[in-house]
Amino acid sequence: MENFVFQNATRIVFGKGAEEAVGRETAAMAKRVLLHSGGKSARASGLYDLVRTRLAEAGVAFEELGGVVPNPRLSLVREGIALCRKHRLEAILAVGGGSVIDSAKAIGIGVPYTGDVWDFYTRKAEAKEMLPIGVVLTIPAAGSESSNGSVVTNEQGRYKRDAGAECMRPRFAIMDPVVTMTLPPYQTACGAADIMAHVMERYFTRVKAVDLTDRLCEAVLRTMIRNVPMALAKPDDYDARAEIMWAGTVAHNDLLSTGRIGDWATHMIEHEVGGIYDVAHGAGLAVIFPAWMTHVLRHDVERFAQFATRVFDTEHDYASSERTALEGIRRLRAFWKGIGLPGTLSEMGVGADRIDEMARKCTESGPRGNFVKLGQADVRAILELAR
Amino acid sequence: MENFVFQNATRIVFGKGAEEAVGRETAAMAKRVLLHSGGKSARASGLYDLVRTRLAEAGVAFEELGGVVPNPRLSLVREGIALCRKHRLEAILAVGGGSVIDSAKAIGIGVPYTGDVWDFYTRKAEAKEMLPIGVVLTIPAAGSESSNGSVVTNEQGRYKRDAGAECMRPRFAIMDPVVTMTLPPYQTACGAADIMAHVMERYFTRVKAVDLTDRLCEAVLRTMIRNVPMALAKPDDYDARAEIMWAGTVAHNDLLSTGRIGDWATHMIEHEVGGIYDVAHGAGLAVIFPAWMTHVLRHDVERFAQFATRVFDTEHDYASSERTALEGIRRLRAFWKGIGLPGTLSEMGVGADRIDEMARKCTESGPRGNFVKLGQADVRAILELAR
Numbered sequence: 001m002e003n004f005v006f007q008n009a010t011r012i013v014f015g016k017g018a019e020e021a022v023g024r025e026t027a028a029m030a031k032r033v034l035l036h037s038g039g040k041s042a043r044a045s046g047l048y049d050l051v052r053t054r055l056a057e058a059g060v061a062f063e064e065l066g067g068v069v070p071n072p073r074l075s076l077v078r079e080g081i082a083l084c085r086k087h088r089l090e091a092i093l094a095v096g097g098g099s100v101i102d103s104a105k106a107i108g109i110g111v112p113y114t115g116d117v118w119d120f121y122t123r124k125a126e127a128k129e130m131l132p133i134g135v136v137l138t139i140p141a142a143g144s145e146s147s148n149g150s151v152v153t154n155e156q157g158r159y160k161r162d163a164g165a166e167c168m169r170p171r172f173a174i175m176d177p178v179v180t181m182t183l184p185p186y187q188t189a190c191g192a193a194d195i196m197a198h199v200m201e202r203y204f205t206r207v208k209a210v211d212l213t214d215r216l217c218e219a220v221l222r223t224m225i226r227n228v229p230m231a232l233a234k235p236d237d238y239d240a241r242a243e244i245m246w247a248g249t250v251a252h253n254d255l256l257s258t259g260r261i262g263d264w265a266t267h268m269i270e271h272e273v274g275g276i277y278d279v280a281h282g283a284g285l286a287v288i289f290p291a292w293m294t295h296v297l298r299h300d301v302e303r304f305a306q307f308a309t310r311v312f313d314t315e316h317d318y319a320s321s322e323r324t325a326l327e328g329i330r331r332l333r334a335f336w337k338g339i340g341l342p343g344t345l346s347e348m349g350v351g352a353d354r355i356d357e358m359a360r361k362c363t364e365s366g367p368r369g370n371f372v373k374l375g376q377a378d379v380r381a382i383l384e385l386a387r
Numbered sequence: 388m389e390n391f392v393f394q395n396a397t398r399i400v401f402g403k404g405a406e407e408a409v410g411r412e413t414a415a416m417a418k419r420v421l422l423h424s425g426g427k428s429a430r431a432s433g434l435y436d437l438v439r440t441r442l443a444e445a446g447v448a449f450e451e452l453g454g455v456v457p458n459p460r461l462s463l464v465r466e467g468i469a470l471c472r473k474h475r476l477e478a479i480l481a482v483g484g485g486s487v488i489d490s491a492k493a494i495g496i497g498v499p500y501t502g503d504v505w506d507f508y509t510r511k512a513e514a515k516e517m518l519p520i521g522v523v524l525t526i527p528a529a530g531s532e533s534s535n536g537s538v539v540t541n542e543q544g545r546y547k548r549d550a551g552a553e554c555m556r557p558r559f560a561i562m563d564p565v566v567t568m569t570l571p572p573y574q575t576a577c578g579a580a581d582i583m584a585h586v587m588e589r590y591f592t593r594v595k596a597v598d599l600t601d602r603l604c605e606a607v608l609r610t611m612i613r614n615v616p617m618a619l620a621k622p623d624d625y626d627a628r629a630e631i632m633w634a635g636t637v638a639h640n641d642l643l644s645t646g647r648i649g650d651w652a653t654h655m656i657e658h659e660v661g662g663i664y665d666v667a668h669g670a671g672l673a674v675i676f677p678a679w680m681t682h683v684l685r686h687d688v689e690r691f692a693q694f695a696t697r698v699f700d701t702e703h704d705y706a707s708s709e710r711t712a713l714e715g716i717r718r719l720r721a722f723w724k725g726i727g728l729p730g731t732l733s734e735m736g737v738g739a740d741r742i743d744e745m746a747r748k749c750t751e752s753g754p755r756g757n758f759v760k761l762g763q764a765d766v767r768a769i770l771e772l773a774r
Contacts (some may be wrong), residue, residue, distance in 0.1 A: 001402070001625075001626060001629045001630070001633075002402070003401060003402025003403060003404075003405065004399070004401050004402060005398065005399065005400050005401070006398075006399040006401065007396065007397070007398040007399065008395070008396075009394065009395075009396035010394070011392065011393075011394040012391070012392065012393040012394065012645075013392050014390060014391050014392070014393070014645070014646070015388070015389070015390025015391060015646075016390060017390075018390065208626075209626035209629070209630070211610050211613060211614060211626075211630045212606065212607065212610040212630050212633055212634050212637065215605075215606030215607075215609055215610055216603060216606045216607075216637075218602075218606065219599065219602030219603045219605065219606045220599065220602075220603075222602055223598050223599040223602055226598060227598060238388075239388060239595075239596035239598075242388045242596070242646070243388070243596070243598045243599050246388075246599055246645065246646065247599050250599065250603075250642075255637075255642070258399075258401070258633065259401070259402075259629070259633065
């Protein structure tokens with residue numbers, strides 16, 4: 001086990017009707033906030049209006065900035081920064097999923113920074129402070145509601161990049177599983193793949209003696225495997241929705257990182273695909289992760305065999321750990337296919353023509369991943385496997 | 388799943404050499420602290436002197452109060468409160484195990500309170516503020532390093548009682564598994580039983596649809612079952628010690644309580660035994676928990692069968708869930724016996740003569756437990772089963 005420092009102070013307010021607390025929670029954070037949101041779904045459901053009403057009742061003044069799209073854009077972030085500065089807003093309330101939260105975080109670190117906010121995403125600067133952020137979560141997927149990271153897409157050059165710092169964890173996250181019942185099945189499935197990928201990025205480590213966190217990872221994965229099909233079969237199954245929503249936070253609040261070094265190459269590769277093709281992040285991960293697993297398997301077959309047996313109840317084949325491991329990958333693919341996710345890049349409309357470009361961009365600042373360091377040729381091979 | 392609010396901001400500094408951070412961490416908390424500790428073990432190992440040196444180097448002034456004993460005493464708490472007030476100390480640094488931390492918490496809530504600190508333990512008052520507390524943990528067991536609770540024994544009437552409030556979570560906890568390598572085997576085993584009991588108190592719930600937290604609980608229990616025998620067989624096994632130490636925190640930081648209502652009757656019954664006989668808390672729990680399980684089993688046989696299969700790899704007996712459940716209890720007893728813990732009250736020197744008194748004291752403020760509400764006759768029956 002590696003030495004670690006772990007602290008996650010995000011206050012989680014979870015359950016039926018949790019959004020009623022938004023006035024109280026926000027007022028405890030600030031009196032003037034940016035109300036940041038995405039498209040029409042939160043508006044259509046009435047959630048957005050309820051938030052506005054509760055803020056007003058709690059005496060919180062707010063400016064509104066909607067229009068965040070999946071793979072949130074840097075241009076809107078810049079707009080948000082200008083808005084916060086102009087109106088001297090003290091905090092941000094993000095109502096939405098990971099894209100809205102990530103956009104809010106970018107605004108939050110951009111406001112007190114004198115340079116260009118994109119510096120944080122190119123590693124030219126590290127965030128030291130952020131406007132306080134509160135969240136009303138509508139999509140269980142990114143885990144951004146209590147994570148220390150943010151992913152933003154720069155339209156110039158179509159770069160999708162991440163920034164991370166401990167100051168970037170939200171102050172509070174309000175999570176009502178009822179809100180997620182109206183998510184379209186494909187979005188539920190994409191969110192599930194994102195959640196599972198967050199766990200798997202941590203699971204596949206070269207650090208030895210990580211017993212507790214291995215088992216905690218497996219617990220989250222098994223919970224997803226059981227509950228996602230239930231939520232898809234019966235979209236208003238509160239219990240299944242609640243399990244998925246809480247799993248999404250636990251998957252990415254860094255408890256599962258304690259004492260281990262995660263890989264994250266799959267996320268980096270997906271960022272290249274998502275930056276160019278604007279595919280759903282979870283769908284991209286579902287396609288790339290099994291390809292990555294197949295490519296790196298031989299570096300620690302036993303770990304992949306453990307994944308197969310403990311997560312997917314594969315019987316261990318004592319004649320061949322590799323056969324066991326491969327069966328695990330097969331079951332993972334089958335699970336994701338079964339919940340409606342694509343199995344190949346081509347199913348997502350991603351052709352072969354820009355694979356070289358993606359492999360180059362992914363590795364232009366050096367090799368990717370920690371389980372195995374991947375060069376440009378590796379990334380190319382993984383994208384070919386995923387075709 | 389039940390609605391919940393979860394927040395745990397304790398900063399964990401974990402690993403080999405973590406104690407070197409004590410000066411920096413304490414200085415960030417306060418400049419004048421009470422250095423609170425127990426008996427001779429931390430002194431003998433050199434840890435205590437290292438802490439004093441690092442505090443001095445960091446410019447932290449401190450007053451010392453040692454002498455905390457297992458089942459920490461109210462009289463020493465009162466002494467600590469007086470000392471803090473006299474020297475206007477701003478925070479407390481606890482160097483030790485659960486008893487030292489719990490004593491520190493009692494002092495910490497007592498100092499700003501105008502009434503008698505025992506009020507918090509008799510539910511006459513609820514703690515609203517606490518002097519900040521830092522921890523250098525030496526024994527993985529109580530989980531007090533990031534929990535919201537404290538247990539103290541009032542020598543007058545030999546009452547062992549608990550207090551709890553969100554403000555009672557320590558600011559930071561420094562945890563070096565190396566420090567735990569010199570624990571005597573019996574103390575390692577008692578700590579293990581305490582950790583496992585913290586999980587099991589949460590596991591046995593009547594709340595339905597608690598899939599994720601069930602699995603997280605099972606992850607912690609399985610980690611203990613694997614690593615405790617390894618640590619006993621090879622006391623300087625760093626990895627095993629590290630797993631146990633981190634499991635002890637995760638077991639009791641309330642992540643495993645999210646969405647569920649724990650039982651806690653076993654802890655309440657043990658407090659009566661510990662209050663009178665001064666037995667090791669973990670040993671008391673190891674004796675009482677299987678008796679409690681046997682007594683309440685019929686209220687939800689399937690939950691006990693799930694425990695048996697998922698935690699102890701019992702094969703589910705489809706002809707009889709009860710048989711499956713009983714086999715789980717048998718394996719739990721066998722595990723605890725195998726690591727050197729007593730199986731009966733009499734092995735701990737607890738006779739039958741004061742069972743009536745313990746059952747009466749345990750229930751004098753009403754029935755105990757949430758899985759099943761236990762009256763005086765139930766507690767009596769459980770203590771008889773444990774004889």
